[in-house]
Amino acid sequence: xxxxxxxxxGLALFPNVSFAAEEAVNSHGGDFPLLFLFLIIMLLFARIxxxxxxMHQPAVLGELVMGIVLGALAFIPWFQQIEVFKTNExxxxxxxxGVILLLFRAGLESNIGEMKKVGLRxxxxxxxxxxxxxxxxxxxxxxxxxELDNTTHLFIGATLTATSVGITARVFKDLSFLKALESKIxxxxxxxxxxxGLLILAVVSGIVSGGALGLxxxxxxxxxxxxxxxxxxxxxQLLTPxxxxxxxxxHTGVGMxxxxxxxxxxxxxYGASALAGLAPIIGAFAAGLVLDPVHFRAFSAPHxxxxxxxxxxxxxxxxxxxxxxxxxTHEEHAHVENLIDGISHFFVPIFFVYTGMQVNLAAFxxxxxxxxxxxxxxxxxxxxxxxxxVAGKGVDSKIIGIGMVPRGEVGLIFANIGRELGVVNDQVFxxxxxxVVLTTLVTPPLLSSMIGKKHRLATA
Numbered sequence: 313x314x315x316x317x318x319x320x321x322g323l324a325l326f327p328n329v330s331f332a333a334e335e336a337v338n339s340h341g342g343d344f345p346l347l348f349l350f351l352i353i354m355l356l357f358a359r360i361x362x363x364x365x366x367m368h369q370p371a372v373l374g375e376l377v378m379g380i381v382l383g384a385l386a387f388i389p390w391f392q393q394i395e396v397f398k399t400n401e402x403x404x405x406x407x408x409x410g411v412i413l414l415l416f417r418a419g420l421e422s423n424i425g426e427m428k429k430v431g432l433r434x435x436x437x438x439x440x441x442x443x444x445x446x447x448x449x450x451x452x453x454x455x456x457x458x459e460l461d462n463t464t465h466l467f468i469g470a471t472l473t474a475t476s477v478g479i480t481a482r483v484f485k486d487l488s489f490l491k492a493l494e495s496k497i498x499x500x501x502x503x504x505x506x507x508x509g510l511l512i513l514a515v516v517s518g519i520v521s522g523g524a525l526g527l528x529x530x531x532x533x534x535x536x537x538x539x540x541x542x543x544x545x546x547x548x549q550l551l552t553p554x555x556x557x558x559x560x561x562x563h564t565g566v567g568m569x570x571x572x573x574x575x576x577x578x579x580x581x582y583g584a585s586a587l588a589g590l591a592p593i594i595g596a597f598a599a600g601l602v603l604d605p606v607h608f609r610a611f612s613a614p615h616x617x618x619x620x621x622x623x624x625x626x627x628x629x630x631x632x633x634x635x636x637x638x639x640x641t642h643e644e645h646a647h648v649e650n651l652i653d654g655i656s657h658f659f660v661p662i663f664f665v666y667t668g669m670q671v672n673l674a675a676f677x678x679x680x681x682x683x684x685x686x687x688x689x690x691x692x693x694x695x696x697x698x699x700x701x702v703a704g705k706g707v708d709s710k711i712i713g714i715g716m717v718p719r720g721e722v723g724l725i726f727a728n729i730g731r732e733l734g735v736v737n738d739q740v741f742x743x744x745x746x747x748v749v750l751t752t753l754v755t756p757p758l759l760s761s762m763i764g765k766k767h768r769l770a771t772a
Contacts, residue, residue, distance in 0.1 A: 326450025337549055340680065347397075347400065347402050347403065350397050350403065350408060351403065351662060353382075354379075354382065354403075354661075354662055354665045354666070355658065355661060355662060355665075356659030357375075357378040357379065357381070357382050357665055358375045358378060358379075358664065359660070359661070359666045360374070360378055360662075361373075361374030361376070361378035361379075361474060361503050361661075361664075362374055362375065362376060364377075365486075371482075371486055372479065372482040372483055372486065372664055373753070373756035373757060375661050375664035375665055375668070376664050376665075376667060376668040376752065376753060376756075377668065377753075378665060378668065379664060379665035379666060379667060379668020379669045379671075379672045380668040380669070380673075381668075382394065382665065382669055383398060383668060383669035383670070383671060384673055385493040386398070387666065387673075396664050397669075398669050398670065403662075403666065406659065406662050406664070406666075407590075407662050407663040407666035409659050409662030409663075409666070410592055410656075410659035410660045410661070410662050410664075410666075411478045411593055411660075411663045412577065412581050412596045412653065412658065413596070413652065413656045413659050413660060414478050414481060414482060414579070414660045414663065415477065415478060415481065415593040415594075415596040415597040415600070416573075416577040416596040416597065416599055416600045416652065416714070417481075417485070417596060417600065417652055417653070417656055418477070418481040418484075418485070418490065418600060419596065419597040419598065419599060419600015419601045419602075419603075420600040420603060421485070421490045421491070421600075426664075428492065429442055429496075430496045430497045430500055431500065433497050433500075433501075433702075433703050433704050433707075434496075434497050434499075434500030434501040435500075435501070435504055436702040436703070436704075437497060437498075437501040437699045437702060437703055437712060437716070438502075438504035438505040438508060438699075439504075439506075440698060440699040440701075440702050441473075441475070441501060441505055441507070441695070441696050441698075441699030441716050442473045442505055442508045442509060442512070444694075444695035444696075444698045445469070445472035445473055445691065445692055445695030445696065446469040446470060446473050446512065446695075446701060447469065448466045448469070448472070448691040448694070448695050449465075449469035449470075449471070449472035449688060449691055449692070450468065450469035450473050452531070452687060452688055452691050453465045453468040453688065456684055456687060457684070457740075460737075460740070461735070463516070464730075464735050464736065464737075464740060465733050466516050467516055467726075467733075467735050467736060468688065468740065468743075470509070470512045470513050470516045470726060470743065471719070471723055471726040471727055471730065471744055471747075472688070472691065472692045472695060472719070472723075472747070473505070473508065473509040473512055473718070474505075474506070474509045474590065474719050474723045474726055475501075475502045475505045475506060475509070475696070475716050475717075475718070475724075476500060476718045476719055476723065476752065477502035477503070477506070477593070477597075478593065478663070479718040479752055479755055479756070480498055480499075480502070480715045480716070480718060480755065480759070482660070482664070482761065483756050483759045484498075484715075484759075485761060487717055487759070487764075488761050489764050493706065494703075494707050494708055494711045494712050494715070495505065496558065496716035497703055497707065497712055497717075498711075498712055498716060500598070501712075501716065502716065503541070503594055503597060503598075505716065506590070506591055506593075507537045507538075507541070507594065509726075511537065512675070513726060513729065515523045522625060528693065536587070536588045536589065537588050537589070537590055538597075539588070540583065540584060540587055540588035540590065541588075541594070541598060544580055544583060544584075544595065544598050544599075544602070545598055545601060545602055546601030547601055548598070548599070548603075550578070552576070552602060552603065555572065561721040567752075568596060569651060570651050570652070570655075573603060573651070573652060574652075574655075576597045576599045576602065576603060576638070577600070579594050579599070580595035580596060580598050580599035580602075581593070581595040581596045581599070582595070583625055584596075584598070591725075601678075608704075618675055620737070628730065630668075637681060667752070670745075671745070671749050672742070672745065676746065678739075678742070681739055681742050681743055681746070684739075684743045685742070685743045685746035685747055685750070686744060686746075686750075688744075688747050689746070689747045689750045691749060692717070692747055692751050693717050693751065693754070696713050696716040696717045697710070697713035697714070697717075698713070698718055699711070699713060700712035700714075700715075700716070701713070708762065708766060709760065710762055711762050711763065711766070714755060714759055714762065715755070715759060717751050717754070717755050717758075718751050718752045718755040719747065719748045719751045719752065723744065723748040723751070726744075727741055727744040727745060727748065730744075
């Protein structure tokens, strides 16, 4: 154990000393101490990136930039072994847990009743936010890359439909904007957007594979997706109080409360993937929507709450009495989102650093590829900005439009599927990678500026 740890430290500082380390990481089971060490290094880079807050920018922007820096270190001879970690499945899995927890946390801070109020607006934003980039991406790629097959143009358009709600949700959280009406519309639209995007991806993949999907197959896919979301939320709300009471009979402590919350998150994430073919993050967000502070009332210690209220009522000091009543109420109603924060502080930054590490700076060296990427990036941004216009009155359409811009990990998934199917060549993959990076990087500072201006106007 100690030898492995020292080997990991040696690799991190002097990677070329032992090429056997690469074999150890890629071997069955890998070298866990070495992988764990690199995860901590990623976390350290994330904490350095969080200094972006001192420049009045969201921490996520700094984390993405530090991920790019960490990945770029692989170009230095002494740090070439970092390239091995970019494709390591264990680190990738940890990053995916991070984005699942992020969306779960966003769901916890949302409210189904409030989401219903913006349902029509969110649906309108999602429909236009899928149609405009898809048509625009298909047309521009056909215009600029006429030599490619039409299926490639369709795949580029399909990739632009994606929305990485994880990036936007983190920015909204960092800026204390999750409860704003614009935030609720964006989060609701992003869920619908991802469902529609995945349906388009399934259709285009079916065409690429040689068997065009009929309307019946598309309808079945749509019903599965809609059925899962509605069924999961309805059943979850019905069953949660009973499950909470059952688990609280075993133990009422904080540990059981966290276990119950994570159980819901994991079950919903798995259900989204296995039952409906949706992204796990959609299930995680739905799980967060289901859970409510009242579902955890059984986990409070009733005798302690009762005693605190008795002491409060017996106290002559009005101030002390009010404070003790507040303490009892907090104990009874404390939301699990505060407990999930502790776990999220490890996993979520890992996801953003990992996303930044996937950037291949060599792709920026080719002028033609860069020009193509910039043109398609404009289409990707404008397509989502147009969607913000249909959000209706009383909201800032620009915040909603920009909130839908980042493609992030969802765009990377689409691009990778296209490469695996053979419809996306190296040039197109590099173009899509640059689009993903640019749309991901421009969103945090733009949102920060717009939200800051909105706050200033509100307090003026």
